[in-house]
Amino acid sequence: MDEKLILIADDDRDLVTALSIRLRSAGYEVVGAYDGEETFRVAQERKPDLIILDIRMPAGGGFSSIDKLKHSLGTMKTPVIFLTAFDDDEVRDQALSLGCVGYFRKPFNETEFMEAIRKALGET
Amino acid sequence: MQLKGAIYLGDDREAALALEKALRDEGLPLAIASGDLEGMRKAAEMDIDVVIWDRDNNEPGEPIPVRQIRGVGLNRQPVVALVRQGDVGSALASLAEGASEFLFKSPIQENPAPRLIQAVDSRQRDMRLAWCSKAIEDTSGQLKAIVGTLKDPAYIVSPDYLILYMNRAAQEIFGEGLWGGVCYRVFYDREEPCGVCVSDKGPARWRSVLKNGKSYRFVSTLIRTGGGEAEKLAVGTDITLDEEVRKIHKTFISNVSHDLRTPLAAIDQYLNIMLEGQAGEMNADQKKYLEVIKRSSFRLHNLIENLIDANNILSGRFKLRMQVTGVKEILDIVLPLLRAQAREKGLALQVTVSDDLPPLYCDSMRIAQVIANVVGNSVKFTERGSVHLRAGFMPGDQARIILSVEDPGIGIPKEDLGKIFDLFYRVEQDQVYVEEGAGLGLSISRDIVRAHGGTLWAESVEGRGSAFHFTLPTRDVAAPSG
Numbered sequence: 001m002d003e004k005l006i007l008i009a010d011d012d013r014d015l016v017t018a019l020s021i022r023l024r025s026a027g028y029e030v031v032g033a034y035d036g037e038e039t040f041r042v043a044q045e046r047k048p049d050l051i052i053l054d055i056r057m058p059a060g061g062g063f064s065s066i067d068k069l070k071h072s073l074g075t076m077k078t079p080v081i082f083l084t085a086f087d088d089d090e091v092r093d094q095a096l097s098l099g100c101v102g103y104f105r106k107p108f109n110e111t112e113f114m115e116a117i118r119k120a121l122g123e124t
Numbered sequence: 125m126q127l128k129g130a131i132y133l134g135d136d137r138e139a140a141l142a143l144e145k146a147l148r149d150e151g152l153p154l155a156i157a158s159g160d161l162e163g164m165r166k167a168a169e170m171d172i173d174v175v176i177w178d179r180d181n182n183e184p185g186e187p188i189p190v191r192q193i194r195g196v197g198l199n200r201q202p203v204v205a206l207v208r209q210g211d212v213g214s215a216l217a218s219l220a221e222g223a224s225e226f227l228f229k230s231p232i233q234e235n236p237a238p239r240l241i242q243a244v245d246s247r248q249r250d251m252r253l254a255w256c257s258k259a260i261e262d263t264s265g266q267l268k269a270i271v272g273t274l275k276d277p278a279y280i281v282s283p284d285y286l287i288l289y290m291n292r293a294a295q296e297i298f299g300e301g302l303w304g305g306v307c308y309r310v311f312y313d314r315e316e317p318c319g320v321c322v323s324d325k326g327p328a329r330w331r332s333v334l335k336n337g338k339s340y341r342f343v344s345t346l347i348r349t350g351g352g353e354a355e356k357l358a359v360g361t362d363i364t365l366d367e368e369v370r371k372i373h374k375t376f377i378s379n380v381s382h383d384l385r386t387p388l389a390a391i392d393q394y395l396n397i398m399l400e401g402q403a404g405e406m407n408a409d410q411k412k413y414l415e416v417i418k419r420s421s422f423r424l425h426n427l428i429e430n431l432i433d434a435n436n437i438l439s440g441r442f443k444l445r446m447q448v449t450g451v452k453e454i455l456d457i458v459l460p461l462l463r464a465q466a467r468e469k470g471l472a473l474q475v476t477v478s479d480d481l482p483p484l485y486c487d488s489m490r491i492a493q494v495i496a497n498v499v500g501n502s503v504k505f506t507e508r509g510s511v512h513l514r515a516g517f518m519p520g521d522q523a524r525i526i527l528s529v530e531d532p533g534i535g536i537p538k539e540d541l542g543k544i545f546d547l548f549y550r551v552e553q554d555q556v557y558v559e560e561g562a563g564l565g566l567s568i569s570r571d572i573v574r575a576h577g578g579t580l581w582a583e584s585v586e587g588r589g590s591a592f593h594f595t596l597p598t599r600d601v602a603a604p605s606g
Binding site for chain 2: 022085
């Protein structure tokens with residue numbers, strides 16, 4: 001069976017690298033993107049099975065990115081999990097209203113995070 | 125009431141003597157003087173309680189000279205008119221002209237003293253009323269003068285929403301010449317009365333952005349300038365700057381918290397990668413040191429959370445994410461780290477949880493935070509022995525569970541026991557501050573427990589140890605129905 005592809009979009013390159021190591025060891029294929037434009041481009045090119053999306057990023061943050069992704073044929077059905085350091089209820093409510101399947105706050109509980117990924121990929 | 129005496133002013137000698145006799149029989153002396161200015165002056169020099177004015181003194185069509193009588197200093201004395209028997213017209217005219225009472229003469233009516241007493245009574249009441257109404261008028265004038273000079277907008281509206289008064293500041297915002305207009309139309313461009321006035325007829329508070337683009341906080345109070353329903357005085361305070369500061373503050377805190385949390389996520393991930401050997405095998409020392417880094421990172425995380433919580437509590441923005449969960453699930457979140465924390469200090473952490481505990485309806489992360497704060501506190505102030513965490517039913521109350529943390533540590537001085545839940549409080553020992561913590565944990569914990577409908581309290585004997593207890597309602601009582 002092919003490995004599922006996860007796109008990690010975050011301007012914190014260190015975190016993208018660390019998460020890539022963790023997710024690859026859990027058996028996933030991983031690709032990274034570091035700003036909004038790159039996220040959209042990579043998502044269109046690679047058609048990931050899941051996108052882990054930061055909210056504050058240069059060249060288009062998570063909210064405008066999810067909007068673009070949800071309105072593009074190739075990615076409109078791709079599940080999105082927000083991973084952000086924001087803790088405001090307003091940000092959280094807005095994120096949940098935009099059609100994401102999960103919302104995690106940094107630093108996050110890894111067990112719950114991996115569980116959410118498996119669920120988003122239909123593995124549980 | 126015992127009267128000292130009365131005076132008859134007039135020239136009807138026969139009537140005067142008859143009256144004098146009638147009053148003498150009733151124990152009241154009567155003086156007699158002429159019905160002119162001289163007679164009035166004479167009366168003013170005497171210690172009398174009632175002036176009896178013979179209406180025959182009046183020229184046809186002239187009223188009783190009440191003003192003149194008052195003018196010579198006969199102020200407190202009622203004027204009683206003496207009119208001819210059966211002349212009801214003159215009797216009523218006298219009352220209209222300022223007399224407090226009337227008596228008939230030719231012949232003098234029987235038993236006149238009680239009517240004089242009644243007259244004195246009525247005059248006293250009138251004088252008190254006049255004094256009060258002048259005082260009210262004065263106060264009302266002073267109030268308007270004070271309100272008029274306020275820099276804050278103020279206005280008075282009637283119960284049916286008509287503008288009765290606007291001070292200068294209000295006129296500068298809303299415009300001049302608006303008195304008599306309908307307040308909700310003029311001030312707020314509405315077609316119907318504002319909700320706050322409809323739902324709350326009493327004093328109220330509301331916020332509003334006015335026509336000058338600034339934000340105001342209004343407080344209204346009921347005032348009664350006349351009879352009937354009370355009018356409403358509303359005074360607004362310009363809070364534009366406060367709101368801007370609040371907004372900047374919120375953005376600042378949000379950004380600081382975001383930027384502090386971001387690197388913690390990467391630190392956590394790399395620690396996990398190394399501890400799980402994904403970057404190669406490590407020796408025991410390397411692993412031990414990484415564990416220390418991990419705990420420090422957790423403490424840093426907790427500190428950031430506490431700082432942000434304190435800020436949210438202070439600014440009234442503190443929300444819970446309630447869900448149904450079990451005590452054991454909550455303990456799973458914090459116990460590994462708390463055990464490590466205790467082990468590091470050479471302490472044991474004992475945990476006893478009753479098996480029969482029902483689910484809770486709570487914000488599990490927040491309750492985990494309370495447990496971490498309270499246990500962390502006990503570990504911090506204990507040098508040897510073991511810290512014991514217990515969870516069970518509140519004795520005699522199946523609707524509450526109680527969590528207790530007991531330690532054999534240094535204890536809390538009696539005089540400090542009431543202060544340990546204050547924000548930024550830290551125990552001072554031998555003039556050396558305990559180095560860790562910003563004095564936020566217990567204060568925040570108490571607020572979290574309170575927000576859940578529970579109570580957090582402490583017991584302690586200095587030098588012997590402390591016990592912290594907190595209660596939480598069980599799911600059945602706390603969860604919303606449906």
